[in-house]
Amino acid sequence: MEKIILKDIPDLDKIDVYISNGGYSALKKVLTGMKPDEVIEEVKNSGLRGRGGACFSTGMKWGFMPKGNEKPKFLCCNGDESEPGSFKDREIFEKNPHQFIEGSLIAAYAMGIQAVYVYIRGEYWKWINIMEECVADAYRKGLIGKNILGSDFSVEMYVHKGAGAYICGEESSLMNSLEGKRGYPRVKPPFPAAVGVWGYPTTINNIETLANVPEIINKGSKWFSSIGDPKHPGTLLYGVSGHVNKPGVYELPTGTPLMTIINDYCGGIRNGKDFKMIIPGGSSMPPLTKEESLTMKMDAESLKAVGSAIGTAGIMVMDEDTDIVHVLQRITKFYYHESCGQCTPCREGCGWMLKVLNRIMDGTGRHSDLDLLISVAENIEGNTICALGDAAAWPVKWTVRKFRKEFEAKIKDENIELPVLNKVHGLRKSDEYVTIDSDENTIVESLIGKVQEITADENIKRYSS
Amino acid sequence: MKTQEYTPMFDESEMQTVKMHISKYPKPMAAVMPLLWMIQEKYGWISVDAMRYVGDLLSIPHDHVLGVATFYSMYFKKPMGKFHLQICTNVSCMLCDGYKIFNHISDKLGIKNKEITPDGMFSIEEVECLGSCATAPMLLINNKEFHENLTIEKTDELLAKLRNSN
Numbered sequence: 001m002e003k004i005i006l007k008d009i010p011d012l013d014k015i016d017v018y019i020s021n022g023g024y025s026a027l028k029k030v031l032t033g034m035k036p037d038e039v040i041e042e043v044k045n046s047g048l049r050g051r052g053g054a055c056f057s058t059g060m061k062w063g064f065m066p067k068g069n070e071k072p073k074f075l076c077c078n079g080d081e082s083e084p085g086s087f088k089d090r091e092i093f094e095k096n097p098h099q100f101i102e103g104s105l106i107a108a109y110a111m112g113i114q115a116v117y118v119y120i121r122g123e124y125w126k127w128i129n130i131m132e133e134c135v136a137d138a139y140r141k142g143l144i145g146k147n148i149l150g151s152d153f154s155v156e157m158y159v160h161k162g163a164g165a166y167i168c169g170e171e172s173s174l175m176n177s178l179e180g181k182r183g184y185p186r187v188k189p190p191f192p193a194a195v196g197v198w199g200y201p202t203t204i205n206n207i208e209t210l211a212n213v214p215e216i217i218n219k220g221s222k223w224f225s226s227i228g229d230p231k232h233p234g235t236l237l238y239g240v241s242g243h244v245n246k247p248g249v250y251e252l253p254t255g256t257p258l259m260t261i262i263n264d265y266c267g268g269i270r271n272g273k274d275f276k277m278i279i280p281g282g283s284s285m286p287p288l289t290k291e292e293s294l295t296m297k298m299d300a301e302s303l304k305a306v307g308s309a310i311g312t313a314g315i316m317v318m319d320e321d322t323d324i325v326h327v328l329q330r331i332t333k334f335y336y337h338e339s340c341g342q343c344t345p346c347r348e349g350c351g352w353m354l355k356v357l358n359r360i361m362d363g364t365g366r367h368s369d370l371d372l373l374i375s376v377a378e379n380i381e382g383n384t385i386c387a388l389g390d391a392a393a394w395p396v397k398w399t400v401r402k403f404r405k406e407f408e409a410k411i412k413d414e415n416i417e418l419p420v421l422n423k424v425h426g427l428r429k430s431d432e433y434v435t436i437d438s439d440e441n442t443i444v445e446s447l448i449g450k451v452q453e454i455t456a457d458e459n460i461k462r463y464s465s
Numbered sequence: 466m467k468t469q470e471y472t473p474m475f476d477e478s479e480m481q482t483v484k485m486h487i488s489k490y491p492k493p494m495a496a497v498m499p500l501l502w503m504i505q506e507k508y509g510w511i512s513v514d515a516m517r518y519v520g521d522l523l524s525i526p527h528d529h530v531l532g533v534a535t536f537y538s539m540y541f542k543k544p545m546g547k548f549h550l551q552i553c554t555n556v557s558c559m560l561c562d563g564y565k566i567f568n569h570i571s572d573k574l575g576i577k578n579k580e581i582t583p584d585g586m587f588s589i590e591e592v593e594c595l596g597s598c599a600t601a602p603m604l605l606i607n608n609k610e611f612h613e614n615l616t617i618e619k620t621d622e623l624l625a626k627l628r629n630s631n
Contacts, residue, residue: 239598
């Protein structure tokens with residue numbers, strides 16, 4: 001398999017090695033022979049989609065930027081990478097930083113941008129130093145700065161060090177952080193392309209997205225769109241962690257079967273065990289059961305079809321002995337810690353979910369807690385300014401749904417034995433579990449009727465809390 | 466804006482760096498994060514006086530600096546141990562016994578999360594994912610050094626090495 005980003009060339013992080021391997025030729029190509037609109041068109045045709053989780057078309061995003069140079073325009077490169085389970089940008093900083101720099105310079109040219117800010121999470125001290133060194137090298141070679149390669153295109157590039165906030169990976173929060181404020185997400189619209197950092201038009205792209213751009217320019221959009229899944233072309237940096245023999249970052253085409261990645265590249269599950277659950281794209285993505293994983297292809301559309309998402313392609317593998325409840329408790333603790341506190345549903349809801357999960361872990365959980373978790377999650381989802389609310393709600397909602405028996409096994413409370421499905425009070429067990437869909441209201445109405453009948457009967461122990 | 470005179474916390478050459486940071490952004494407020502980093506590098510933590518000082522340097526309200534410093538978890542608002550050990554226990558590390566490492570260090574040093582040893586040498590903190598999932602479990606020292614693929618033995622060696630380096 002041909003690799004686009006993590007090429008097998010030693011010392012590619014050195015600028016001279018990068019240049020002697022054809023580096024910065026794409027930048028030269030666009031500066032000498034392509035109009036900005038042609039560059040955007042080429043990226044649009046390639047079908048490149050953002051690698052930060054939302055999978056939005058990169059070319060379209062660039063096209064949203066206003067034309068003309070009356071106002072300053074900015075590009076922010078998102079290297080905050082705080083999603084648990086993803087560690088791909090770090091690999092780019094270490095192995096091929098100049099391809100990312102070249103990609104962001106091409107993006108800057110295409111959109112007429114004056115300054116590029118590379119936002120890297122504060123914990124990546126080592127990689128921040130590497131990037132600062134690389135940017136300085138590129139300045140010395142005349143690849144960044146005034147009149148790049150003798151053209152009339154000028155751009156500045158700065159590295160900005162974060163300070164440990166997951167939320168700053170969210171684009172509007174990143175802009176606030178860059179402005180020197182608390183990293184609160186902003187309400188959209190206005191979108192960053194209209195009102196971005198310091199109020200000027202801004203585009204925010206993931207590091208991996210930008211690192212793909214030079215090869216698209218060099219080899220053409222047709223070549224790129226022929227790799228992997230047609231609807232989500234290119235390669236992805238799959239970061240595999242957890243209970244596998246050889247965890248690490250593997251660059252493979254989109255649409256690669258999940259089992260191929262785990263068995264052929266990662267050497268299978270540790271200690272010859274079976275696996276129970278796989279999180280496909282970083283901790284905020286709904287998990288996959290074993291059955292779903294066996295036939296799953298790793299691209300945006302295939303995962304969307306089963307209600308999950310590709311996210312940052314950070315695959316977390318859990319073997320058969322894993323305590324799913326503990327995993328979910330830890331994930332929820334993370335979101336509770338990282339919620340910025342701006343929107344009430346997320347700020348309070350994450351704490352509630354954690355509290356409930358804590359008591360299930362302690363063995364003092366109740367059967368109604370499982371539906372309570374789903375109910376809280378559904379009330380967070382979609383009711384917050386940014387996607388952190390969704391990110392916190394999805395794993396809870398879907399892990400409880402898909403692994404309900406694991407949770408029930410931890411609940412010793414046997415007070416409730418009502419054999420009915422009830423969305424309101426959660427007086428049910430998994431065997432009776434039915435998905436409530438279009439007929440939701442009629443079902444719920446009839447159920448409420450049933451519960452009222454049953455609870456009227458004094459012989460039935462009614463759980464009260 | 467200036468309400469009080471402080472002993473300057475940066476010397477001449479550091480003031481040059483401050484100017485460099487301010488010049489990177491269209492507005493001075495944006496330099497608050499790099500400046501807080503400089504303070505923490507130099508003094509190990511960020512006092513309220515330091516926040517006032519940074520506010521005055523950038524001509525921004527003191528409470529804004531306080532707001533920023535308290536929002537980000539990597540800025541220390543109180544003195545930490547000489548070696549601040551940040552142990553990841555997030556999912557990938559947890560699956561690879563991250564809690565075992567955390568509890569081992571905690572027991573060995575006799576301190577709990579966010580506490581400092583009486584001699585001021587070590588402090589520990591349970592932290593969230595640091596992007597070291599393939600090389601789990603891991604710990605970070607003083608926001609800088611990654612120590613990955615830890616085992617109990619390697620952790621013991623590391624602690625002994627840190628203790629001797631004093």
